[in-house]
Amino acid sequence: MTTATTVMPTRDVTVGDAFVRISGQGFPLVFVHGFTTTSEFWRGQAEEFSKAYRVIRINLPGHGASPAPTSRSYCLEDFVEDVARVFRELSIADTRGSLSQIKVPTLVIAGEEDLVTPPQELEILAKGISDSTLSLIPGAGHFSMLENPVAFNRILRGFLDGLPRGAS
Secondary structure: OOOOOOOOOEEEEEEOOEEEEEEOOOOEEEEEOOOOOOHHHHHHHHHHHOOOOEEEEEEOOOOOOOOOOOOOOOOHHHHHHHHHHHHHHOOOOOOHHHHHHOOOOEEEEEEOOOOOOOHHHHHHHHHHOOOEEEEEEOOOOOOHHHHOHHHHHHHHHHHHHOOOOOOO
């Protein structure tokens, strides 16, 4: 017996120096990979969540399919601006300076043993957003979506299922 799977159409766009892969429709879920990796790290989440959401996976400049022009720098501050540009171009709300303006439920999720983005940094982020939930995955580090995809997807699914319908 074979099982049919639904393949959601994917659209690829380039915003500035970032290659962006968009799957599905509806409420946007934005995934940004860690340094020296690619948006393909989020493939398992895109497959699961693009059936009901607009999954946006950003390849930062110089990573994955994104160009790597020598005329730019590749520091964290530049990547933050790259992500902000994608948000503007795709008409999505979020920058750190305007966290308090976010008026939609927000999930901040990470591994509790993440050394790249330590939980205390994520606590600051979550406290800056009035309606946010911080979830840490025990025993996971910076790549919690790969280290424990079952827990990651369960937390994300629980958060999404708890949203009022029509929230955006």
